[in-house]
Amino acid sequence: MGVVGGGLELIEMAPRDGLQSQNSLIPTRAKVAFIEALSETGLLEIEAGAFVSPKAVPAMADSLAVFQKIKRKKGVVYSALVPNERGLDDALKARVDKIAVFTAASETFNQKNINATIQESLERFRPVISRAKLNHLPIRGYVSTAFFCPYEGKIKSEAAFKVCLELLELGVDEISIGDTIGRASPTDVRRLLDLCLKKIPLKKMALHFHDTYGMAVANALTAWEDYRVFRFDASSGGIGGCPYAPGASGNVSLEDLAFAFEASDGKTGINLKKINAALNQIAPYLKTPFSSKLRKLL
Ligand code: HMG
Ligand code: MG
Numbered sequence: 096m097g098v099v100g101g102g103l104e105l106i107e108m109a110p111r112d113g114l115q116s117q118n119s120l121i122p123t124r125a126k127v128a129f130i131e132a133l134s135e136t137g138l139l140e141i142e143a144g145a146f147v148s149p150k151a152v153p154a155m156a157d158s159l160a161v162f163q164k165i166k167r168k169k170g171v172v173y174s175a176l177v178p179n180e181r182g183l184d185d186a187l188k189a190r191v192d193k194i195a196v197f198t199a200a201s202e203t204f205n206q207k208n209i210n211a212t213i214q215e216s217l218e219r220f221r222p223v224i225s226r227a228k229l230n231h232l233p234i235r236g237y238v239s240t241a242f243f244c245p246y247e248g249k250i251k252s253e254a255a256f257k258v259c260l261e262l263l264e265l266g267v268d269e270i271s272i273g274d275t276i277g278r279a280s281p282t283d284v285r286r287l288l289d290l291c292l293k294k295i296p297l298k299k300m301a302l303h304f305h306d307t308y309g310m311a312v313a314n315a316l317t318a319w320e321d322y323r324v325f326r327f328d329a330s331s332g333g334i335g336g337c338p339y340a341p342g343a344s345g346n347v348s349l350e351d352l353a354f355a356f357e358a359s360d361g362k363t364g365i366n367l368k369k370i371n372a373a374l375n376q377i378a379p380y381l382k383t384p385f386s387s388k389l390r391k392l393l
Pocket of ligand 2: 275305
């Protein structure tokens, strides 16, 4: 994983986190066109689908077809969520470049999301991770509800840190810490990073901010300026949300975050006009307007 010009890496979530909660099914060809357009924007990594139960998340049921149809751009990593070995079988069939396992810091959220306790989910990941390694696939590990849970409220930083360490112990290459319901503040971010960065190298750290309370850009700038975290998940247009976190809005808009970093002397390597063009492709299929502030200005 390289850093563009000593700068920042934004990881595109729109085709997965963005589209997973759309209650109208989007045609596979529209997803393929969207991902191909996003591939031309300077992004280095795109989470393009999820090999999860179609009963749990109907909108991701065509992920195999999406991966089989996209024209892949050299240098771009196309990743997918994998909850168990069945998901890994499909991910291997789809020739993904990277997988992401996902658990949480809150027991209640984890039960609702993947029908397992945190411990059960980690045990489930053990064979997934060893088989992914045999197939030379890099592995991301998500820790959802690392700050707040929609069911349990505030989560202790120590609890989120413990799950991060357990995932690293299992062999994931990277952790993505999730503010699933978009409620964290820069103070919460500092509290967790003060703990995590004692043990987790920066190159293994990504942050995943949803933007429900409008705090995501402030949180990301805090993590970058104060701690030099340089990998951030974001969703073009601000599309999305988790179907198991009611009321939560999408990830921070990728174009808003890129603008904030560039305005603060960061380098993202992202062409915002091309992001806008990619959003024009998917716009007719979405039921909700984009939440991005920049979209109106591009
Ligand atoms: P389960 O019901 O406990 O699983 O679900 P099971 O093993 O008992 O199987 C039940 C059925 O699902 C069986 O089918 C399996 O074959 C099928 P049936 O016999 O009933 O016809 N099944 C599968 N089908 C396709 N792909 C699979 C798969 N596994 C089993 N991989 C399970 C457990 C984990 C599968 C389910 O709960 C699930 O798929 N959950 C996914 C939920 C999800 O995708 N949530 C959104 C993504 S996470 C997120 O958004 C947060 C994040 O963005 C970070 C943040 O914001 O914090 C990452
Ligand atoms: Mg998310």
